[in-house]
Every structure is written in C-alpha cells, then in structure tokens.
Amino acid sequence: MLFTKYLLLSLLVEQVQVYLLQLQSFLFVNINDTAKIQCSSKKQLLGGGITARWYRRREGEAPMLIKGCSDNQNVSKVACILEGHNLTLAIYNAQRNDSGVYYCTDFLTFGNGSTLIVGDSYTTSSWVLTLAPSPHGLLSPGTADLACVVHGVSNPVQISWSFSGDLQEQGLMRSLKAKDGSFVFINHISVPMDTWTSGKNFTCDVKFNSSGKSVKKIARYIE
Secondary structure (H helix, E strand, O other), X not given: OHHHHHHHHHHHHHHHOOOEEOOOOEEEEOOOOOEEEEEEEOOOOOOOOOOOEEEEEOOOOOOEEEEEOOOOOOOOOEEEEEEOOEEEEEEOOOXXXXXXXXXXXXXXXXXXXXXXXXXXXXXXXXXXXXXXXXXXXXXXXXXXXXXXXXXXXXXXXXXXXXXXXXXXXXXXXXXXXXXXOOEEEEEEEEEEHHHHOOOOEEEEEEEOOOOOOOEEEEEEOOO
C-alpha cells in the first residue's frame, strides 16, 4: 500500500515537472490563412498518459478549451499535430474571432501562451499615446514609470519598447473593454531613474497586423 502511494506521488510529481514552452509570443496571420501555433515539451507528449489540449483566452473572457488532441472532431477547422516533443495547433481559414492568447497544456502544466492576431486590429478610432513622469515626479529617487496607451482597437496588438533603438522588453500589459466592444491596451514599464534621465529615446512600438508596419511613439526626459 505504501509503495503504491509512493508510485502515484512520483508519477504526479513527474507530470508537474513537464515544462511546456511556446516560443511564439505573437503570431500574425491574414484572414482565411492557416495559423500554426507551436509548443514544445521536455518530455514526449505522445503516450505516457499525457493528454495534450489547447485553450484560448480572449480579452475579458475566461479561457476556453479549443482542442483536445485525442479528439478527432472538427479537424477541418482546428487540428492538433503531435510529433514527439512538439505540439502544433493548426487553425484553418482563420477569422478575426480566432484572435486571442493560446495556451498548450498537458495534465497539470500550461505553456506561457502565444497571442494570435488575425487580420487588422486597427480601426478608425485607434490612436497611440505615451505617458511619462512629470519633472516634479522625478524629484524622488528610484524608478520612472512609463506607459504606452493604445486606444480603440478590435483585437490584441503587439506592444514592445526600445531604448534608443535597442529592444528591451515587452512590458506589463493591461486591457479595458469599451461599451462599443473596442479595447484599450496599456503597456507599462519601469526603468531606473538614471536611465530615464540619461537622454535616451524610449520608443513604444505598436504592431496591429501582419504588414510589418507599426506605429511608434517616443517619450524622452526633458530637463
């Protein structure tokens, strides 16, 4: 009996240690194209009692099960491809409502998520604004808080920061949903005060679609 309990505990711990990695932080596809979202594991996802699944989380909604890899239904729209350590979710004929954050999972472990953006999130009411500390706020030591606000978009967008041309970080993202169904995204970063006052350009780069073009807004310390 004791051995059985130990064996079950060992199996549970082993499953918890399965690490799932999603290297595609953002994935852009055009409408009607096929989106392929990838996930990899330190262990084989085939067999061993591990059941792979995919979940999608849209802004303002709870995660939803999109595909169980042991489920052969609706494969004309969504297919799960398992190849040893690699797991791919294929979404055929992708539409705007397929946009969201996708997570691969085995039994207990979730991947870090991949944001799929289908089509163009830009609308006629879209605009981008950077917010920086006021000179009065710089009198206190510590860090400077900057924010990039993206208003009036229909789906997620990719926001990144660069300091005088060097890519630094993605920042912390928050979102709000307006009454008309559009979204406001606020991306926040904190930098050391001496970095902010060094005269560098802090650029917020916002990408709305697969065209490769983006909207850039610059914040800079002015004495």
